[in-house]
Amino acid sequence: MADLPPPVQGPTAKEKKYDRQLRLWGATGQIALENSHILLINSGPGVVGLETLKNLVLPGAGNFTIQDSALVDEADLGVNFFLEEEHLGGFRAEHTCNLLKELNPDVQGHFISEPVESWLAQPDALEPYTLIIVTAPIRPGLLTKLAAHADQALVPLFYIHSVGFYSHFSIHLPPAFPIVDTHPSPETTTDLRLLKPWPELLAYAEEKTEGLESMAADDHGHIPYVAILLHYLEVWKKDNNGQVPQNYKDKTAFRDLVKAATRTDTPEGGEENFEEAVSAVLKSLNPPEPSSTVKEIFKSPECVIIRENSPPFWVIAHAIGLFYTKYGVLPVPGAVPDMKARSADYIQLQNVYKSKARKDLAEVLESVRFLERNANLSTHIEEKDVEAFCKNAAHIKLVRGRPFHIVPAEGDLKFGTNAKSLAQKLTFPDALVPIYIAFLAWDKYTATHTLDDLARASKTPGSSDADVDSDTGKVTSIALKLVDSLVKEASYTIDEEEYDTVRAQIAELARELVRAGGGELHNIAALTGGMVSQEVIKVITEQYVPVDNTCVFDGVRSKSSVFKV
Amino acid sequence: MAAADVATLHNGSEGPRTRWKYLDRILDRPGPFTDPESFVPGNHETLEIAKVLVIGAGGLGCEVLKNLALSGFKDIHVIDMDTIDVSNLNRQFLFRAADVGKYKAEVAAAFVEKRVKGVKITPYCGKIQDKDEAYYKQFALIVCGLDSIEARRWINSMLVGMVDGNDPDSMKPLIDGGTEGFKGQAKVIFPTMTSCIECQLDMHAPRAAVPLCTLATIPRQPQHCIEWAHIIAWEEERKEMTLDTDDPEHITWLFQKALKRAKEFNIPGVTYSMTQGVVKNIIPAIASTNAIVAASCCNEAFKILTNANPFLGFPETDGYMMYTGDESVYTYTFEYKKKEDCPVCGEDALARPLQIDPEATLQEFVDSLAERPEAQLKTPSIRTTEKSLYIQSAADYERMTRPNLEKKMKDLTAEGEEMLISDKAFPMMFKFVVVWKK
Numbered sequence A: 001m002a003d004l005p006p007p008v009q010g011p012t013a014k015e016k017k018y019d020r021q022l023r024l025w026g027a028t029g030q031i032a033l034e035n036s037h038i039l040l041i042n043s044g045p046g047v048v049g050l051e052t053l054k055n056l057v058l059p060g061a062g063n064f065t066i067q068d069s070a071l072v073d074e075a076d077l078g079v080n081f082f083l084e085e086e087h088l089g090g091f092r093a094e095h096t097c098n099l100l101k102e103l104n105p106d107v108q109g110h111f112i113s114e115p116v117e118s119w120l121a122q123p124d125a126l127e128p129y130t131l132i133i134v135t136a137p138i139r140p141g142l143l144t145k146l147a148a149h150a151d152q153a154l155v156p157l158f159y160i161h162s163v164g165f166y167s168h169f170s171i172h173l174p175p176a177f178p179i180v181d182t183h184p185s186p187e188t189t190t191d192l193r194l195l196k197p198w199p200e201l202l203a204y205a206e207e208k209t210e211g212l213e214s215m216a217a218d219d220h221g222h223i224p225y226v227a228i229l230l231h232y233l234e235v236w237k238k239d240n241n242g243q244v245p246q247n248y249k250d251k252t253a254f255r256d257l258v259k260a261a262t263r264t265d266t267p268e269g270g271e272e273n274f275e276e277a278v279s280a281v282l283k284s285l286n287p288p289e290p291s292s293t294v295k296e297i298f299k300s301p302e303c304v305i306i307r308e309n310s311p312p313f314w315v316i317a318h319a320i321g322l323f324y325t326k327y328g329v330l331p332v333p334g335a336v337p338d339m340k341a342r343s344a345d346y347i348q349l350q351n352v353y354k355s356k357a358r359k360d361l362a363e364v365l366e367s368v369r370f371l372e373r374n375a376n377l378s379t380h381i382e383e384k385d386v387e388a389f390c391k392n393a394a395h396i397k398l399v400r401g402r403p404f405h406i407v408p409a410e411g412d413l414k415f416g417t418n419a420k421s422l423a424q425k426l427t428f429p430d431a432l433v434p435i436y437i438a439f440l441a442w443d444k445y446t447a448t449h450t451l452d453d454l455a456r457a458s459k460t461p462g463s464s465d466a467d468v469d470s471d472t473g474k475v476t477s478i479a480l481k482l483v484d485s486l487v488k489e490a491s492y493t494i495d496e497e498e499y500d501t502v503r504a505q506i507a508e509l510a511r512e513l514v515r516a517g518g519g520e521l522h523n524i525a526a527l528t529g530g531m532v533s534q535e536v537i538k539v540i541t542e543q544y545v546p547v548d549n550t551c552v553f554d555g556v557r558s559k560s561s562v563f564k565v
Numbered sequence B: 001m002a003a004a005d006v007a008t009l010h011n012g013s014e015g016p017r018t019r020w021k022y023l024d025r026i027l028d029r030p031g032p033f034t035d036p037e038s039f040v041p042g043n044h045e046t047l048e049i050a051k052v053l054v055i056g057a058g059g060l061g062c063e064v065l066k067n068l069a070l071s072g073f074k075d076i077h078v079i080d081m082d083t084i085d086v087s088n089l090n091r092q093f094l095f096r097a098a099d100v101g102k103y104k105a106e107v108a109a110a111f112v113e114k115r116v117k118g119v120k121i122t123p124y125c126g127k128i129q130d131k132d133e134a135y136y137k138q139f140a141l142i143v144c145g146l147d148s149i150e151a152r153r154w155i156n157s158m159l160v161g162m163v164d165g166n167d168p169d170s171m172k173p174l175i176d177g178g179t180e181g182f183k184g185q186a187k188v189i190f191p192t193m194t195s196c197i198e199c200q201l202d203m204h205a206p207r208a209a210v211p212l213c214t215l216a217t218i219p220r221q222p223q224h225c226i227e228w229a230h231i232i233a234w235e236e237e238r239k240e241m242t243l244d245t246d247d248p249e250h251i252t253w254l255f256q257k258a259l260k261r262a263k264e265f266n267i268p269g270v271t272y273s274m275t276q277g278v279v280k281n282i283i284p285a286i287a288s289t290n291a292i293v294a295a296s297c298c299n300e301a302f303k304i305l306t307n308a309n310p311f312l313g314f315p316e317t318d319g320y321m322m323y324t325g326d327e328s329v330y331t332y333t334f335e336y337k338k339k340e341d342c343p344v345c346g347e348d349a350l351a352r353p354l355q356i357d358p359e360a361t362l363q364e365f366v367d368s369l370a371e372r373p374e375a376q377l378k379t380p381s382i383r384t385t386e387k388s389l390y391i392q393s394a395a396d397y398e399r400m401t402r403p404n405l406e407k408k409m410k411d412l413t414a415e416g417e418e419m420l421i422s423d424k425a426f427p428m429m430f431k432f433v434v435v436w437k438k
C-alpha cells in the first residue's frame, strides 16, 4: 500500500508490562497508584498483609512500608511465601520487604522494625503514608490512634483479620469519598433520550425516515433503530393526544406498532434494524430521571454550599445540579451503542449526540467557571474532569466513610448508628454477621489476655492445645455478650427461638476461630489479600466502587458478605 | 509467638513439624463443622503423599503453586506450554524480567521449590493433549487455571471419560478457576457426580461475532475496522505470511490498515492498544483477582483431601462461587445443576434438540456452530444417521464432503433426524435432533 500513515510509536516498555491492568484503570489510575505510599502495620503470622502488598507491588504502587517488630521464626516459613530459611531470627519487616521488592523494580520498599507502640508515639510517624493497612491482632489503643489519624488526615485505613478459615476487613474512608469513574456495566449506560429529544435529533430522525413506506428494501433495512423509534413515537403521539407511551401497557402496544412495520418480504423474513428497535422499546422509553443516589449527592451539604476550599468533585456536582434544576435532565453523555446502519448514517447519528453532549458540557463548564470566580476557589478545575463527570453523571457514587468498631479492652463496645441493621442481619443466613461478632469477641479476648513471659505480647485464643476448650468457652461468652448488647442497643426484638439459633451458631463460629489458635491458613490469607488489594486499588485510583465498609469471608462455605458497621 | 513455642525454643529442640504449626492446628483439631466420619485428627500423611496436578502456570497457576506448597502439599506437577511474555510480569509473580522467553512451567516450578523447602514440583512444558489417561490417573485431584475454554473442555471430557463405576479411585476432582478484570469464578467438579464444564458451557458463551458484511461494507465502530484489517485485509494482501499476533510488526501493520479504513469512514477511536486487544482477544487481568480465585480453588483442594471442613461440589450442594469486585464485593455461591442431556456426562447422552434454519447452507450452519452457546465448536465434523455431511477430521474426507457446504440444510437432513457432531478438539461426540427453525 502506497499511502499508509507514517510508522507509529509502539507501546512503551511500561505500557507493555502493565497492559492487562491499564485496560481496567487507564493511565490516570496508574498514575494515582504510582503516587501512593502504602503502610502495612503487620502482626500475628503476618501473611494476609503481605499477600495484600504483593498484589499492590506487582501493578506498580509507588511506595510501600512494612512496620513489623517480629523476628522470623520457623512457623513463618510454613505459611509466609516472602521469607526463606536464611532469614530465621532476622527482622521479619526487613526480609519480607526485600523479597516483595524483588517483584517489581519500579516500586520502592521500606521497613520499620521498631515496636509499633514506641514508633507510633513519635510525632508525624504516619505522615508519609497515603493509605494504611493494619492486621489483627493490634492493641485497641493503637487502633484508636490510627483511626484518629485517618479521621484527621483523611487517609483511608483498612483493618484485617485472617484466622483459620475465616477473614474480615473493614475500611475507614474519609467522610466524603466521591467516585466519578465507577465503570458501570455497558448495558446500564445507554441513555438515548428518546422521550426528551432535541431539535437536531428529531431532524435526524425525520431525514432518515422520509418516505419510509416507499423506501427501497436495502434502505429500509438500514435505518438506524433510533430513527425508527423516534419516527413511530411521532406516529403514536398523533393517535394519543400528543402523549408518549406512559406505562407498560402503552409500551407493549407501541412495541407491536413498530413490530408490525417490519417488512417480512425480505430474504431473511425480517429486518435486523427493526428487530433492534423492537427489543429496545422497553428499556429505552423511560424518562431520563437521575437515580436517587445522584439526586442525594445534589442535596449533600458539600454540594449545596461551595467554598474556596471545596474539592473539584463538589464544584462540578453543584454545576450539574444547576443544569438538572434548569432542564430536569442530566447532561447528555453522548455515547451511542452500535446498531445496524450504514456507516455514514451511524457516524452522523453519533455526531448528533456528541454535539449535544458538547453543548451541555459547555453550559456546565460555564457554571463551573462562574463558581470558581464567585467562591474564589483555590484550585483550577480542568475541563477534562468536567467532561468525565458529564459523561458519567448518571453513575457517580458517594461513599460516606466512617470509623469501624474498635473493641475496647475495658468497658463495652458501642455499636452506633448501624446497630439496628446489624441486629436485623443476625438471622439472615447469608449475611455472615455472626462471623463478624465472633471476630469482635476474638479482639476482646486478645486485648485482655497476654502471654505470661512476654507481658506485652497479646495472646490469641487457642494458641495452646491445653487451652482450646477453655478459650472456646471464653470467646463464646464474650461473643454472646456482644450479641446481647447489640440487640439491646438496637432495641430490636428477636424471636426467642431464632435467638437460640443465633447463639448456637455463634458458639460454633467461636469454636472454629479458636481451633486456628490465631494461625493463618495460607489460602485464606491469600484470598483475603486479593480482596483487600482490589479494594485498595479502587480507593487509590478513585475508580470502581469500594466496599462500604465491612466485608466477611467464610472459607468453610465459600461465601462473602458486605455490610455497614 | 505462642507459649508452646517459646518452650521448645528454650529447650533447643524444634520438632520436625514446627514449620507447620499453624496448619497442624487445623489438621490436629476437629472443628464444629468437620465430619467426624471422614476427618482424622493428626493425619499429616494424606497431604504429603497426594500427587496433584496444576494445569496452567500463568496468572492463576503461579498463585496455585505457591498456595498448594504452603498448604502442605509435597508432590505437585504442573503443565503449561507457554513461554513468559513481558505483559505477564504485572501479576505472574514467580517470573522476573530476565525470565522473559523461558518456559513458564519450568521457571515457576523451580522458584517455588527453592522458596518452600521440601516440596517437589515437576514441570511439563507442553500441551495437556500430549498426555493420556494413565498420566492423569496418577493424581488425587487437578487444579485448573486456564484461559482457554477449549483446553478446559478437553480435560473435562478426559476426566469424565476416565470414571469407572467399579473403581472409586478413577474419579478425579477437577477444580477450575477463571478471571476477567475484577471478576472471577472458582468451581469444583466431581466428574459424573456433579455438573461438568460441558454442562456449564452456557456460562462461557462466546461474544457474538460481527457479521462479515458489516466488516466488509458498513463499518461503524473502531473494532469493525480492526477486524476488517485482521480478517479481510491480511488475507488479501499478506496471504503468504502467517499472522503472528505477538509480532509487533504484524500488529503495527493491522493497526495502520485499520486506522486508514477508519479515516475513510470518519470513525474515531482506533488505537494501537485497541488493535492489540481485539486481535489477540486480550482479557484484562490483575494480580488481586488471580489471588482470590486461585486461593479459593486451593482452599477447596485442601478441604477435599483433608476433610478439615466441608468442601464445595459435594453433590446436591453448592459447587460454584462467582466473585464480582467492580462494585463493592459480591459473591454468589450456588449449585450448577447437572444436565441430564450433557453430551459429556449425561446419563444416557440423549440427543438434544438443535434448531436449524432449513434454508441455510451447510457452510452457514458450520459457521454458526462456533457461536452457539450450547456447541461452541470451531472445527466440527457432521454426520446424520444416513450419511456424512461434512468431515474435517481427515483431508480426504474433507475433499469428498466439501461440495455439501453449498447445499441447503433441508436438502441434506430432515426434521427429527439424529445428527452427530464431533470436533477434533474434543474426544467426544455431540448428539442432536434436528428441529427446523420457524
Ligand SMILES: [Zn+2]
Binding pocket: B195, B196, B197, B198, B199, B200, B339, B342, B343, B344, B345, B346
Ligand atoms: Zn456435563
